[in-house]
Amino acid sequence: MEEILNNIYQMTAFSDIIAANGTYLIMYLLAFVLLYLGIVKHFEPLLLIPIAFGVLIANFPGGDMGVYQADEAGRIVDAAGNVLAENIWEMSLPQIAHDLGLMNFLYYMLIKTGFLPPVIFMGVGALTDFGPMLRNLRLSIFGAAAQMGIFAVLIIAVASGQFNIKEAASLGIIGGADGPTAIFTTIKLAPHLLAPIAIAAYSYMALVPVIIPLVVKMLCSEKELRINMKEQDKLFPSGQKMKNEKVIKIIFPIAVTTIVALLVPSAVSLIGMLMFGNLLKEIGSDTGRLFDTISNSIMNTATVFLGLCVGATMTVQAFLNWTTIGIVVGGFFAFGLSIASGICMVKVTNLFSKKKINPLIGATGLSAVPMASRVCNEISTKYDPKNHVLNYCMSSNVSGVIGSAVAAGVLISFLQNMSL
């Protein structure tokens, strides 16, 4: 009888959970907190809920839903030290599914190959309107300033001695606030760090409603936040008005892709797909079916699998170690510094310009479209209910997507072939 009860106990997950001294409980707590933020607080629920559920299901011992991280040679070892795969890069996908489980199959097929990030960029492009950017082209430059966090944290991470330059670049790209770009860069430069970097990037993106107000509160005065952009526009009207917006919006993605492809070819897989999605949207009814597919079916499917797979990378073994904690802390600094540098550039511009700019427009220079703009609009309307800055914020926000993809392209082209 005792033996039967013991066998039943060994069959359940309790035996492993208790043997692990509560480390699994930390992961469950983390999953519940993320689920709470997504469901109750509505922090980016489309992203946070799949990630949180991925974390939850990945951390039940015996469930085989956690993603195993391969080392640089492709070797996979489990928590007990057993070698599960000598070289995962030589395994076929059915073999991965059979030996390592469903989630590893999805992860190595969709994410590790670099397939999903450009697909998501295509969907983002289809959902992006470049109209606000074209109407406020002057404000787009703040999308460049907000990339400072990427390079600042790259230097800090290298100086800490914990990361080599490729790993530091992958960590820094979290500051771009763009999940697909962070994943794409990490796959190219430091694939063994993909799990913690993806988690940090997506978690901070989901926490934009918390991080932006924090940085804004630290750096901006009430007077600055009350700057009304519409009044400034009336006082100092901009020169050109678009007479034929439709034609401009169709030519724009084609022209930008061509220019970026010529200057930074390594960014084409991201920018090219972004602009392709946008082009299908702007053409209108002729490509309506394609636009509908990429902005709904494909985008939603990609988000579900990306969220679940990223969450499933967050296993006890992958998460509770110093490298991951370093990445989580460094990622936060990268994010915060990007927001801060955008704000600072607005402040410097305001020193020399008669037409004042609300610093919130600088804060949205990082990607995270359109959530960053929405959050900044909420902040500005809190100080002055008539001061809607959404359209102005979208200008720097959208250019931030281009900026972070270009920054990623620079990092990849400089570091990919560097031997350490």
Add this chain to the structure above:
Amino acid sequence: MITNDIYGALQLLVVGMLTVFAVLLIVINLGKLLIWAVNKWAPEETVAKKVAPAAKAIEAIDANTKAIIDATISKITGGKGRVTKVTKL
């Protein structure tokens, strides 16, 4: 090794930020150029005002039908009534 990496990171900071600024400046000026060119060579076509279908229906009534309606109304009202509007039900 770390010194080399820091030097490399500083180099990336300069090159990276310059490239991002340069690309976005090009994109901004490209946008301005596009707006200027489109405004000059392909300003929006003036779309003819759409005529409401009901109004079209009234115009579609030919002169004979209008004359018959006028004559009928005139006879019924003893010459006092006049047709001002014909609406299709």
